[in-house]
Amino acid sequence: MAYSDKVLDHYENPRNVGVLDKDDPNVGTGMVGAPACGDVMRLQIKVDDDGVVVDAKFKTYGCGSAIASSSLVTEMVKGKTIAEVEQIKNMDIVEELALPPVKIHCSVLAEDAIAAAIADIKAKQAEQGAAAEAG
């Protein structure tokens, strides 16, 4: 199978590989997929007090398209508000990377990773809010 130039570029020079402190209340961690299915993505996003994504990191076990999808997502989310990030859909990734039909699941996984990371942040913030009220 031939990979698109953009997939190859992200695969060979992945952006924002790494780990953020998962215990930081401003960091949301989303881990999706399963080893049995051949791909696991961990996406982490960090927001400032205004809810704007200031940093994003990923690590992915999976095929080249899965790695490229998650690398691309870290670029897409930076500078966006949570509400804007929620608007990112898997087809945006498919188009940007020119993924073939058999690799669409990689983009779906990336969208799931975004949603999971946002859910994590929201849960943390709700907990903090509750703690503040209780305090």
Next chain:
Amino acid sequence: MSEAAPTGLSVPVYLDYSATTPVDDRVAQKMMDCLTLQGNFGNPASRSHVFGWNAEGAVEQARKDVADLLGADPREVVWTSGATESNNLAIKGAAHFNAKKGKHIITMKTEHKAVLDTCRQLEREGFEVTYLDPLENGLLDFDAFNAAIREDTTIVSIMHVNNEIGVIQDIEAIGKITREKKILLHVDAAQSPGKVEIDVDRMQVDLMSLCAHKVYGPKGVGALYVRRKPRVRLEAQIHGGGHERGMRSGTLPTHQLVGMGEAFRIAREEMAAENERLVKLRNRLWDGVKDMEEIYVNGDMEQRIPGNMNISFNFVEGESLIMSLKDVAVSSGSACTSASLEPSYVLRALGRSDELAHSSIRFTMGRFTTEEEVDFTINLIRDAVGKLRDLSPLWDMHKDGIDLASVEWAHH
């Protein structure tokens, strides 16, 4: 990440000899002599002129060259289009012919699809098939095998050399059992000529599938060995002019058969020297990577053909590893590339976890593989696995001491 190739090395390096082999120059030359007006182009079935007689002579020499490698009589060799057709003819042909005696077949889960799918078809026709699990090292579990044999078992089909993991089944020991029980033994030997000795009499094989293109011959040609004493009878699958004693009609492709014959002649003569060289290359590859953490050889290391290494690189996904190794032509045990997203059924049958089955790479070396190519490959593997593990959340978790089996994954 790709290493600069040493001067003189042409990339990509071919390490997929179990998928197919290049045609040996000596074979190609012989084939080219059978095509044009000046060459031996006749129809071997033409009885009325010298063109036919010459073509027939060449085809019969080729038949003898194939038979010699098997320790068989040339009259026991039936030409086909390849091992897939041979497997179909052997299993369906014998199953149908013997249907009145019984309708039970025994095979293994690690067989090639050409055997498994043929058996599936027979199941749809009312036959019963037992698919045996191999032992963890890929070899036949004789206790399970003996237990599976029934009164109505007519055929046992076990491959000689596995295409993915290169393990060699003990056909002689199987043949002893099947002959005693008067069950036909079919052996898919597509991967074994020139790599492991074959003697159909010592092994007591009744039917054996062969092909040319894994032995430096051309694609599109194969043969089925059909024992004469005691006689094995088959129902033909392809009907027509009654070629090949009615077992397989169709005009004989002289150049293809001559190519297969020459390839088998060379394989027989050069097997010992070639194996010695390939064992060294195989060990060189393994020695170059074996100190890496979390890597596993799939399949028995002793009962294994010299040119095969199948390694699982844990926490690295096979397709991305192949992408990293773009200067080396290898194949993944994982069938991701065929879009099925299923890990190798052969490795699953060995009891390998999904992760390990997804992480496997098959390296197969052959006649034209050099030490330089192996060294180049070792460097690429080390770089690529290192890089992909740095990218792998599973590797992080492993390093943090988390047991991946204990994690609840969101299956999708």
